[in-house]
Amino acid sequence: MTTTLDKPAAKPRKAKKSEPSVLFDAPGPRARVRNNIIAVVGTLILLAIAYVIFARLQKEDQFDGKLWDPYLEAETWTEYVFPGLVGTLYAAALGSVLAVLFGVIFGLGRLSDHRWVRIPSGAVVEFFRAIPLLILMFFVFSGPPTIATAFNREFIEITPFMAVVIGLTLYNGSVLAEVFRAGIQSIPKGQSEAAYAIGLRKNGVMRLILVPQATTAMMPAIISQLVVLLKDSALGSIIAYEELLNKGFYQMKANFGNAVPALVITAAIFILINMALGYLATWLERRSRRSRKSAAKTMGTGVGAPPAPGMSVTGQTTGEAGGVGAGGLS
């Protein structure tokens, strides 16, 4: 009894020590000595880099207490950081909901049997995926007023908030549409054939068979894209939307001249939120890989958006990029 209990306890420790990898053997005595030497040298190099950064910060008096003092006052948090955070979360939450809706509609549209639905949906999705989000946001912000003037109509007031949400919806919705399409297509054909065979119609096949299975498979990829959406909401600061980057970095820097502390605090908040979402995506991915309820192959948190036009290569690497955290970079 005791021996069986001891063994599993010993195993993880051994595994941790030898760190088996594709690239190197469990180190023997000589390799361990060499690795230790390299580790010491590596530590010294990393410390040297850290020192260079530290020295530069020291030289410019960035460790001066008065630059960090604002963060000790409640007002800084209630006036700048929290309102900014609320602005970011508000835009990201609304953008997420709308982007998922947009993605479902256009993703299913691209799978339609009718050409007059399929081709326009495809054109919309490919157009918004191909252009930079910032360009799109600028247009959403300044376009409608000039269009209204051209029609001699009343001036349409587009607030920065609306521009951010619409931009995030159109861009990320288009990416999600591709994710949905890939998710539905990843389900083996036998599933829909069996569904048709037992007499379901197109609507039933989609609603009862394909979408439920695809949803579990797509969840990690969707959450990764929502991380991208949250990061992209920071673009709103460029059109003067009051979100975390605007309030927590620009306004703090303008009022207190503390770029470095403001960067540290603002980045830390973004990283914490995104890593939490990233953990959620990885957890969901692992869970749905384990479960056999769905015939679809789980789409990984991956290395970003679905391939650009002309790049749909079979057998390409997606997913299992591992690492904790966010999805793609755009």
Added chain:
Amino acid sequence: MDVLFDFTPVFDNMGDILQAFWAVIRLTVTTGILSLILGTILAGMRVAPVRIFRGAGTLYVNVFRNTPLTLILAFCALGLSDTLHISLSTQSTVNFYWLAVFGLAAYTAAFICEALRSGINTVPLGQAEAARAVGLTFFQSLRLVILPQAFRSVIAPLGSIFIAMTKNTTVVIVASYVESAYIMRQLFEEEGATIPMFLAFAIGFMIITLPMGFFFGWLAKRLAVSR
């Protein structure tokens, strides 16, 4: 109605627009090379036998991947340049160009590292074992056996990253360097012809990104490792 689709302002300002896209291409090429080098080093660190390198690599990737690019580039201008007085060139535009390139490359490298790492995972165990069996060291097996195969299997994801990076060059507007987004906003204000201007810039980006997509797709198929 005619005013909305009057493309003459686009042709009148063609010089500015071409200049904007020339800046996009310059940024893309420099950042692409720099981030590929940095990303490969990071990927090597993340699979290294020494724990401190793995830890440093993981920390870097998690920090840069989860920070908005806008914040990184804003810090390049307001933090590195204005506060820390880091100057890479006496000429202001050249200085901001390199700061923008370094910010963009630092961000993109994290994604390239992750793509490469997932490529390393696709290399069959036997390849690495054979490399070790013939006596190659960690660096030799990485350089001669693992990375060449890993690169070939992640060309398509790398292509996606480079295309996204091309689109991300617009964010350089916050790092005080003049490129497409800045010029488009300026032309919006000067000309007011928002729809033609927007379409011109959208088409411009498609002209750059679509061939990139087809090129990387072709390259991925051509260099695919047959197993």
